[in-house]
Amino acid sequence: MKYVISMYTVMAMMVLVNLTSEFLLNGEYSAIASWLLIALFFFGTLFFINARYVFSKKEE
Template structure:
């Protein structure tokens, strides 16, 4: 369950980075925000892969 929560947290961080970039910084750092979102997407993908591996192991144990 912690992997699912981590994936949700990464998605929420992606939204927060976009909102901060556009509304608080007026799009001045949008290129940096895009790179941060790309890195967060990469980490979210890693959490997804890890969750699939763990859940498939649990299903195989049954």
């Protein structure tokens, strides 16, 4: 269950970075925000892979 919560947290952080970049910083640091979004997407993918592995082992 901790992997699912971690995936949700990463998704919320992605939205927060995107909104902060566009509305608070007026898009001035959009390149840095894009790199952060890519890194967060990578970590979210890792959590997804771990969750699939853990949940598939519980069913067997």
